[in-house]
Amino acid sequence: MSTSAAGSGSPAPSAATVDRPGMIHARPVRHPWRWVAIAIIVVLVAMMISSLVTNPRWDFGFAFEIMQQTPVLEGLWKGTVFGTIASMILGVGLGVLLAVMRLSDNPVLRGVAFAYTWFFRAMPRYVLLAILGSLGFLYSQIRFGVPFGQQVAQSLGLSTDLTLFGFSWNDISSTIWVGIIGLGLSEAAYMAEIARAGILSVDKGQDEAARALGMSSGQRMRRIVLPQAMRVIVPPTGNETIAMVKDTSLLTAVPVLTELYYQAYLFGQRGFKIIPGFVAATLWYLIICSILMVGQSYLEKYFGRGFGAVPKKTKEKLMKIEADH
Amino acid sequence: MISDAPVIAGRPAPTGPPLVHAVNVMKSFHGNDVLKGIDMDVHTGQVVCLLGPSGSGKTTFLRCINQLETIDGGRIWVDGDLMGYADKGGVLHRLSDKAIAAQRRDIGMVFQRFNLFPHKTVLENVMEAPIQVKREPKKEVEQRARELLAKVGLADKPAAYPGQLSGGQQQRVAIARALAMRPKLMLFDEPTSALDPELVGEVLTTMRELADTGMTMIVVTHEMGFARDVADRVVFMDGGVVVEEGPPAEVIGNPQNVRTKTFLRRMTEGG
Numbered sequence: 001m002s003t004s005a006a007g008s009g010s011p012a013p014s015a016a017t018v019d020r021p022g023m024i025h026a027r028p029v030r031h032p033w034r035w036v037a038i039a040i041i042v043v044l045v046a047m048m049i050s051s052l053v054t055n056p057r058w059d060f061g062f063a064f065e066i067m068q069q070t071p072v073l074e075g076l077w078k079g080t081v082f083g084t085i086a087s088m089i090l091g092v093g094l095g096v097l098l099a100v101m102r103l104s105d106n107p108v109l110r111g112v113a114f115a116y117t118w119f120f121r122a123m124p125r126y127v128l129l130a131i132l133g134s135l136g137f138l139y140s141q142i143r144f145g146v147p148f149g150q151q152v153a154q155s156l157g158l159s160t161d162l163t164l165f166g167f168s169w170n171d172i173s174s175t176i177w178v179g180i181i182g183l184g185l186s187e188a189a190y191m192a193e194i195a196r197a198g199i200l201s202v203d204k205g206q207d208e209a210a211r212a213l214g215m216s217s218g219q220r221m222r223r224i225v226l227p228q229a230m231r232v233i234v235p236p237t238g239n240e241t242i243a244m245v246k247d248t249s250l251l252t253a254v255p256v257l258t259e260l261y262y263q264a265y266l267f268g269q270r271g272f273k274i275i276p277g278f279v280a281a282t283l284w285y286l287i288i289c290s291i292l293m294v295g296q297s298y299l300e301k302y303f304g305r306g307f308g309a310v311p312k313k314t315k316e317k318l319m320k321i322e323a324d325h
Numbered sequence: 326m327i328s329d330a331p332v333i334a335g336r337p338a339p340t341g342p343p344l345v346h347a348v349n350v351m352k353s354f355h356g357n358d359v360l361k362g363i364d365m366d367v368h369t370g371q372v373v374c375l376l377g378p379s380g381s382g383k384t385t386f387l388r389c390i391n392q393l394e395t396i397d398g399g400r401i402w403v404d405g406d407l408m409g410y411a412d413k414g415g416v417l418h419r420l421s422d423k424a425i426a427a428q429r430r431d432i433g434m435v436f437q438r439f440n441l442f443p444h445k446t447v448l449e450n451v452m453e454a455p456i457q458v459k460r461e462p463k464k465e466v467e468q469r470a471r472e473l474l475a476k477v478g479l480a481d482k483p484a485a486y487p488g489q490l491s492g493g494q495q496q497r498v499a500i501a502r503a504l505a506m507r508p509k510l511m512l513f514d515e516p517t518s519a520l521d522p523e524l525v526g527e528v529l530t531t532m533r534e535l536a537d538t539g540m541t542m543i544v545v546t547h548e549m550g551f552a553r554d555v556a557d558r559v560v561f562m563d564g565g566v567v568v569e570e571g572p573p574a575e576v577i578g579n580p581q582n583v584r585t586k587t588f589l590r591r592m593t594e595g596g
Contacts, residue, residue, distance in 0.1 A: 209440035209499075212391055213454035213506060214430035217422055223457060227444050306443040306486035 059276045066267045066280035072260065076284055079259030083179055083248040088241050090184025095191020100221065102196055113192065120189035126250045129182040133254035136170040176258065179251040187244060194236045198229030230303040238296035242289050260284055344369045344404055344510060344541050345390060351398030352385055359385045361565040362399065369509075372542045374552040374573070377562035378588055383545045386562070387512050390543070391432045392425050403432065404509055430458060433503030437515040439495040441487035441502070447474065448483035451502045459506070466505070473501040477531050493524030497531050504535075511535070513544040549592055553577050561585045 052058055066072055101113040120128075146152060149162030172178055202225050210220040249261035257263070261281045268277015343366035352360040359382045367373050375383040388394045390401055392409045401408045406428055410417040420428070442450050451470040455461045474480055477497040487495050496516055503511060513532065517525040529551050536542060536555050546552060552559050553573045560570040561582070569582045580586045 203440075205436060205438055205440040206442065208393060209434075209436060209442070211393065211426070212429060212432070212434035212436075213502070214426045214458045215454065216426050219457055223453070224442055228442075231444075303444075306445070306488055 057273075057275055058279065059273055060279065062271065062273055063276035063279035063283070066264055066277055067283060069263075069267055071258075072263045072267065072280065072284075075258050075260045075263035076288075079176060079179075079251060079256065079263075080245060080248045080261075080284075081288065083176055083183065083251060083256075083259070084241065084244045086176075086180045087183035087187055087248075088244055090180060091187025091191050091240070091244075092195075092237065094184065094188035096195045096226070098188060098192035099195035099199055102192065103199060117189045117192050120186050123186065125183065125186050125247055126253050128186055129179060129250055129253040132178050132182045133173055135178075136168075136173045139169055141166050142169050174254055174256060176251070176256055179248070179254050179256045182254070183244065183247060183250075187240065190240060191237065194233055194240070195229070198231075198233035199225060201232045202228045227303070231300075231307060234296070234299050234303050238292065238299070241296075242292055245285060245288050245292065340368070342405070343367055344371075345543070346402040347386075347390070347399065348401075349399035350386065350389060350396050350401060352382075352389060352394060352396050359565050360389070360396075363562075363565075363567060365560065365567070367510075367541060367543060369541050370539045371557045372536045372544065372555050374556040374559045375543065375545045375562060376547070376549075376552060376559055376576075376588070377568075381562040382565040383562045384514055387514050387543060387545050390510075390512060391429050391434055393434075403428070426458075430506060431509045433506060433508035433511045435496070435499050435503055435511070435513045435516045437518050439487070439492070439499045439519070441495055441499055443487050445486075446483065447479065447485050447487065447490070447498050450487065450498060451505045454502070455505050470501070470505055473504050474498070476534070477501045478527070491524060492520045493527045496520065496528045500528075500531055500535070509541065511540055511542045513542065513546070515545050515547070517546070517548060547592065549577060549589075561588070563588070 052060075098113045098116060101109040102117075104110060143149075143163045143166035145161070145163035145166075153159075153161045206224050206228065207220055210224045215224070248259055251257075251259045252262050264277045264281035264284070265274075266277070267280070268274045271277075345365065345367040347363055347365040350360050350363040350365075351358070361382075363382070363386055365373075365386075375387065377383050385394060389396050390403065390408065395409060408428060409420055409425060411420055411424075441447075442453065445453065448467070448470055451473060452463070452466050455466040455469070456463060471480070471483065474483060477500055479494060479497055479501070482490065482494065482498075487498065490498065500516075516532070517528050520528065525548070529548060532542070532544070532551070533555055544551070544556070556573050558570060559573045559576045561568050561576055561580075561584075563584045569576055569580060569585045576585065577589060580589055
């Protein structure tokens with residue numbers, strides 16, 4: 001109860017309009033513990049800064065130098081950034097396909113999607129990448145053709161071995177492409193679960209309304225269900241993308257060495273200053289992930305259209321569209 | 326829609342084969358018989374209201390007409406097409422999803438909960454099916470969509486998202502969306518049941534206007550006033566069978582069956 005509230009404080013309604021309680025100008029609740037918390041944090045941060053500034057072994061100058069080295073930048077773009085984008089494209093595409101398969105009426109497709117998810121979720125990415133990098137020991141030539149084609153062709157006396165096309169795994173075995181395949185296949189298993197949750201979150205009435213309009217199952221999924229599922233799919237996919245940026249450091253298992261962490265580490269090691277190498281890599285990871293977070297918030301706004309309050313900017317744009325119509 | 330047949334109460338008298346011809350329609354959910362042999366004929370231009378207590382099967386029957394539910398027995402023909410099946414020498418073959426989708430094109434449906442596409446604007450909602458399903462040119466569709474929106478009293482809302490509209494406005498958009506496909510038949514599944522009482526009138530007015538244009542309509546409703554004024558025929562269902570049917574003045578005004586009497590008494594007491 002505040003004594004400074006406007007009005008005389010008399011509850012009697014008989015005094016008509018004059019004595020009716022007016023606007024409230026109450027004192028806010030005090031938060032003394034906030035100030036205590038702020039004081040503690042200020043001290044801790046000051047301690048951290050002092051340790052960073054006074055310990056010469058951090059050697060930030062050298063770290064900044066490493067960040068700008070050509071091999072490091074090459075590792076950043078060709079390994080970390082390109083690897084993240086390409087494996088996420090593969091992962092999201094295959095993941096959505098797996099989710100649709102998992103939710104289909106066809107028991108074979110459902111089973112395949114389940115088995116895929118089971119296998120690749122259980123498989124550590126580092127191990128998977130190492131296996132793919134060594135796959136050449138098992139299959140030096142990758143061929144696509146008729147099963148048992150060579151045997152069949154031999155028994156029939158054909159000159160061809162019924163191979164449609166093939167390539168040598170060793171040609172790509174330590175390129176970024178193997179890394180992308182490995183990370184993408186693994187990612188698809190997680191994306192499948194995320195996409196499935198998104199698809200299931202869409203009200204059943206949406207599919208029914210689209211069906212009543214005569215839309216085919218593909219049209220319903222593409223134009224009605226998936227765009228609405230995206231609202232649920234995008235936030236965890238942003239998470240996955242950020243995790244993928246960091247997981248590109250596993251590319252060394254393939255081994256793919258054009259990759260941010262390894263290159264930065266190499267410079268630190270060569271200069272006998274291991275820590276600045278780590279700092280250089282850390283700073284680049286922080287920068288990339290910050291940019292991704294901004295992109296994610298834009299995507300969330302786009303796919304959230306029509307749900308909840310409409311942002312002012314969108315409203316203005318809508319008015320303009322309406323005027324143009 | 327205008328024919329030379331004698332016009333009664335603004336609509337042509339039923340002549341020729343019925344637009345909807347349902348014979349002995351049966352449907353059960355998990356061993357629970359919901360429809361136990363429904364027969365119903367609806368002629369072009371007619372408005373038929375399905376009345377009955379909840380659980381009587383009227384909504385299920387409506388959903389069977391456009392194959393949102395598959396029927397276990399009987400046959401439904403719409404405009405001469407056997408719905409959901411191809412009859413090849415007495416043996417029924419289930420139609421493919423694509424063929425069923427094609428059958429649904431000419432049947433508009435309005436749902437209790439509107440089911441507008443929330444990620445599309447009002448105009449996009451109305452334009453979606455004609456462009457995607459019928460592949461009609463966008464310009465033509467847009468012009469028609471705007472005319473339809475004007476007809477349902479929402480000419481000023483093309484760029485709004487469904488979430489920004491009241492329930493009554495959303496339902497009127499849903500009617501425009503269904504009409505954009507130029508259906509031969511409109512199905513209404515309790516179109517006003519999810520609306521606040523003060524919004525029911527605007528939707529019923531739109532439906533009345535639609536009936537006046539000669540549209541064939543099957544309406545599941547609890548709105549007795551609408552059934553009495555607009556319907557050519559009311560069908561009272563209970564327990565998965567048709568209990569009583571006829572002109573509204575007879576069925577609502579002077580019901581013969583005990584179950585109809587009980588239901589109508591409860592409705593009027595509630596209202």
